[in-house]
Amino acid sequence: MIEELTTILEPTPLPDFVETRYVKDLTERAMGYIKAGFPVHFRGASGTGKTTLALHVASKIGRPVVMIHGDEEFTTSNLVGGEYGYRLRKVIDRFVSRVLKVEEDMVKRWVDNRLTVACKYGFTLIYDEFTRSRPEANNILLSILQERIMDLPFGRGGEETYLKVDPNFTALFTSNPEEYAGVHRSQDALRDRMITMDLDDFDEETEVAIVRAKSGFPLKEAEKIVKVVRVLRESGACEFAPTVRGAIMIAKSLRVVNGHVKGSSGIFQQVCQDILSSETSRIGSKSNQAKVRELVKKFAKQYC
Amino acid sequence: MPIKGVTDVSGLRDIRSLHTSGRRSMPKVQSSAYLDLYMLQKAKDRLEKEAALLAKRNQTIQKRLAEIQNQMEGLEQSARSERPSNGGKKAAEPNGPTKRKWKKFALKY
Ligand SMILES: Nc1ncnc2c1ncn2[C@@H]1O[C@H](COP(=O)(O)OP(=O)(O)OP(=O)(O)O)[C@@H](O)[C@H]1O
Ligand SMILES: [Mg+2]
Numbered sequence: 227m228i229e230e231l232t233t234i235l236e237p238t239p240l241p242d243f244v245e246t247r248y249v250k251d252l253t254e255r256a257m258g259y260i261k262a263g264f265p266v267h268f269r270g271a272s273g274t275g276k277t278t279l280a281l282h283v284a285s286k287i288g289r290p291v292v293m294i295h296g297d298e299e300f301t302t303s304n305l306v307g308g309e310y311g312y313r314l315r316k317v318i319d320r321f322v323s324r325v326l327k328v329e330e331d332m333v334k335r336w337v338d339n340r341l342t343v344a345c346k347y348g349f350t351l352i353y354d355e356f357t358r359s360r361p362e363a364n365n366i367l368l369s370i371l372q373e374r375i376m377d378l379p380f381g382r383g384g385e386e387t388y389l390k391v392d393p394n395f396t397a398l399f400t401s402n403p404e405e406y407a408g409v410h411r412s413q414d415a416l417r418d419r420m421i422t423m424d425l426d427d428f429d430e431e432t433e434v435a436i437v438r439a440k441s442g443f444p445l446k447e448a449e450k451i452v453k454v455v456r457v458l459r460e461s462g463a464c465e466f467a468p469t470v471r472g473a474i475m476i477a478k479s480l481r482v483v484n485g486h487v488k489g490s491s492g493i494f495q496q497v498c499q500d501i502l503s504s505e506t507s508r509i510g511s512k513s514n515q516a517k518v519r520e521l522v523k524k525f526a527k528q529y530c
Numbered sequence: 531m532p533i534k535g536v537t538d539v540s541g542l543r544d545i546r547s548l549h550t551s552g553r554r555s556m557p558k559v560q561s562s563a564y565l566d567l568y569m570l571q572k573a574k575d576r577l578e579k580e581a582a583l584l585a586k587r588n589q590t591i592q593k594r595l596a597e598i599q600n601q602m603e604g605l606e607q608s609a610r611s612e613r614p615s616n617g618g619k620k621a622a623e624p625n626g627p628t629k630r631k632w633k634k635f636a637l638k639y
Contacts, residue, residue, distance in 0.1 A: 233633040240638045281639040290632065 232343045234290040237281040242439035246432040249279070252423070256283045256398075259421045265371055265397035267417070270425030273469025276400040279425070280352050287396055290349045292340040296358030296401075298408070302366050305341045306378060341366070345376045348394025357401040361413045371397065371419040430456065433470050441477030447487040451476050453529045454522070458502060463518055468502055475501045489527035498526050 245253075256266045256279070266283070268276040284291045294305065344351040356364060369375050376389040399420060402409055428436070430452060438448040452473050459467040476497055480486075485493040503518045 233635050235635050235637040237637045237639055243639060278639050281637065285639075290634075291637070293637075 232292065232340055234343075234349065235293055237285040237291055239282065239285065242436075243278075243282070244432065244435040244439050246429075246435050248429045248432045249275075249282070252279060252425070253283055253286065256423060257286055260287065260396055265399065265420040267399040267401065267420045267422040268425055269401050269403060269422050271403060271427070271467075271469070273471045274425040274427055275470070276425055277354055280354065280398045280400050283398060284350045284352055287350050289394055289396070290347075291352060292344045292349055293352045293354060294340055294356075296353065296355040298358060298360065300359040300363040302363050305339055305363060305366055306376075341370075342376065342378075342389065344397075345370060345389060345391045345395050348392030351395070351397045353397065353399050355401060356399045357404070357409045357411070359410070361410055361416075364413065364416055367397075368415055368419065370395075371416075427459065427467075428470055433473060436470055437473050437477045440474050441481050443477050443481065443487070448477065450487045450530045454498065454525045455502070457525050457529065458518075458521060461521055463514070463521055465514065472501055487530050489530040494530065495523060495526055498522050 256268075259266050260283070268279055270276050281291075297304075341351065343349065366377060369377055370391055374391040374393075374395075376391055378387050378389055397420070404411055427433075433452045433456070434445070434448045437443065437452055438445060441448070443451070455468050455470075455473040455476075458464065459469075479497050479501070480494065483493060483497075485491060485497065488494055499519060499522055502522045503515055
């Protein structure tokens with residue numbers, strides 16, 4: 227019944243997935259560490275392609291994939307498996323005592339969760355945004371990654387309390403840098419057991435390729451959009467620097483309304499304003515937003 | 531040795547009564563043979579009917595028992611292979627006896 231509750235994933239690239247030198251290089255490095263037997267951790271700001279890269283690496287590994295998303299509410303039993311219902315046994319004993327005796331015999335039954343399934347069958351685990359879970363919840367991973375033993379919390383109906391981790395088991399982690407809201411400092415012991423690869427924003431070539439692939443715009447147009455986003459990013463004026471997602475959004479939105487990538491076009495300016503000046507502020511500080519608006523207008527005119 | 535249950539203990543139905551032993555409080559008379567015959571025929575009819583009912587009931591019970599046995603064998607097998615103590619070993623040999631069908635989901639990225 228364990229497995230009936232777990233769905234395994236088969237990651238496959240979409241036609242608009244691009245494999246530039248930058249992506250290839252990262253993938254190969256990660257695959258090297260995995261072959262050496264180490265879990266890999268992609269760390270980087272939002273929109274740097276961590277999740278996508280993890281899926282790509284997982285599909286290269288070629289084993290079935292289970293995915294967990296970090297969550298404040300997670301406890302170890304969420305990761306490992308929880309008690310799932312109980313059996314009710316009624317003993318009706320009228321013959322001897324002439325009293326209706328009802329005995330509730332709670333037999334705790336275990337339902338393994340994704341982590342257990344991955345360890346048991348040697349699947350690839352993607353733990354996305356793992357630092358969003360409370361550190362205690364992740365303690366279970368310490369022995370899994372080091373001793374390759376999974377500690378099953380208290381006896382499952384008298385069964386063994388250890389599970390040997392299958393040799394094919396691989397773990398991929400992603401996280402945002404620690405200054406992000408809602409992120410816990412990852413435990414040092416856990417981070418010490420994995421190889422952390424810090425991801426920066428994509429290089430220009432990759433960003434252009436992604437925008438092209440996702441929107442269908444020709445190279446020249448994609449380059450212009452990416453340019454505006456990158457210049458704004460580097461200006462340092464934004465509370466949150468715009469990511470490749472902003473560039474994708476501009477390109478896709480423009481396609482829908484048949485707009486042109488032209489600084490003089492009202493539609494283009496409007497789309498850039500909507501997407502870039504609100505995406506980059508959290509609460510919308512009025513004075514800063516005005517500044518960003520001016521910059522967006524200027525860059526859109528200058529580069530398009 | 532199994533513990534004795536309700537069905538193993540002799541109960542009221544097992545006591546031989548005046549009726550079942552054919553005794554009477556009244557002295558026997560010649561002409562009562564017809565009456566005896568009549569009474570016994572009645573009892574015979576009743577018991578035959580009961581026996582037929584029980585046979586039918588027994589049939590259903592046996593059928594159900596066979597079904598249950600079948601189901602239990604299947605479940606015991608999957609329960610055994612589900613246990614983590616075995617799972618660790620079996621998972622190491624992907625083509626081992628536990629080949630399961632997983633629910634699969636294509637994740638496009
Ligand atoms: N190689 C690629 N080819 C095409 N699109 C890509 C590629 N890598 C990333 N993307 C796109 O870039 C965007 C951001 O990627 P992703 O979601 O992986 O970032 P992330 O680092 O996980 O962000 P977050 O921290 O916000 O979760 C997505 O729209 C994704 O589809
Ligand atoms: Mg992500």
